[in-house]
Amino acid sequence: AQSVTQLDSQVPVFEEAPVELRCNYSSSVSVYLFWYVQYPNQGLQLLLKYLSGSTLVKGINGFEAEFNKSQTSFHLRKPSVHISDTAEYFCAVLYGGATNKLIFGTGTLLAVQP
Amino acid sequence: NAGVTQTPKFQVLKTGQSMTLQCAQDMNHEYMSWYRQDPGMGLRLIHYSVGAGITDQGEVPNGYNVSRSTTEDFPLRLLSAAPSQTSVYFCASSYSWSSYNSPLHFGNGTRLTVT
Numbered sequence: 001a002q003s004v005t006q007l008d009s010q011v012p013v014f015e016e017a018p019v020e021l022r023c024n025y026s027s028s029v030s031v032y033l034f035w036y037v038q039y040p041n042q043g044l045q046l047l048l049k050y051l052s053g054s055t056l057v058k059g060i061n062g063f064e065a066e067f068n069k070s071q072t073s074f075h076l077r078k079p080s081v082h083i084s085d086t087a088e089y090f091c092a093v094l095y096g097g098a099t100n101k102l103i104f105g106t107g108t109l110l111a112v113q114p
Numbered sequence: 115n116a117g118v119t120q121t122p123k124f125q126v127l128k129t130g131q132s133m134t135l136q137c138a139q140d141m142n143h144e145y146m147s148w149y150r151q152d153p154g155m156g157l158r159l160i161h162y163s164v165g166a167g168i169t170d171q172g173e174v175p176n177g178y179n180v181s182r183s184t185t186e187d188f189p190l191r192l193l194s195a196a197p198s199q200t201s202v203y204f205c206a207s208s209y210s211w212s213s214y215n216s217p218l219h220f221g222n223g224t225r226l227t228v229t
Binding site for chain 2: 046104
């Protein structure tokens with residue numbers, strides 16, 4: 001079955017430290033990969049996406065992610081986090097051939113501490 | 115620039131009551147969908163629509179009905195509320211159902227509690 005795994009439910013980190021949020025998906029011939037961010041009491045916003053081409057994708061607010069086909073991963077990184085980055089982050093996968101039925105991971109809460 | 119508007123923001127129901135969660139978008143989006151968000155389970159698709167008059171079931175459709183009489187509106191009906199339907203509900207839309215390059219736009223959610 002198609003699935004998305006975010007192993008870390010919560011990631012605490014100090015301000016200005018680097019962070020990596022992990023995402024793995026079940027293997028498929030073709031996938032499109034997304035990261036969404038949810039700030040408290042708000043809906044989800046698209047952070048970045050991988051459709052094709054360069055495996056390193058840059059998004060908003062200094063975040064980037066790298067698509068690794070052999071490891072079926074799409075980890076999200078930021079070299080230096082801010083308090084304002086505190087939010088829940090969702091990895092999502094659209095498997096090739098489907099409509100816009102995204103499969104979401106369970107989310108990772110990034111808690112940035114001063 | 116309203117985007118996706120959901121009403122109400124909060125709702126408390128008693129078991130067995132029915133209600134409708136409203137969703138409207140002003141972006142002329144073809145595709146609309148409903149998700150529920152539960153702790154530790156991420157977002158799960160309830161129902162979706164690829165255009166006016168066309169709806170289909172998602173991953174967790176039981177206990178919910180939808181209709182799409184206009185492009186703008188996509189209400190979600192709870193027929194007989196159950197405590198298991200306590201959740202945060204999100205409506206999302208996108209320009210095209212068939213394009214992976216058409217990101218979803220989310221509303222701010224409706225927090226529903228069924229007692």
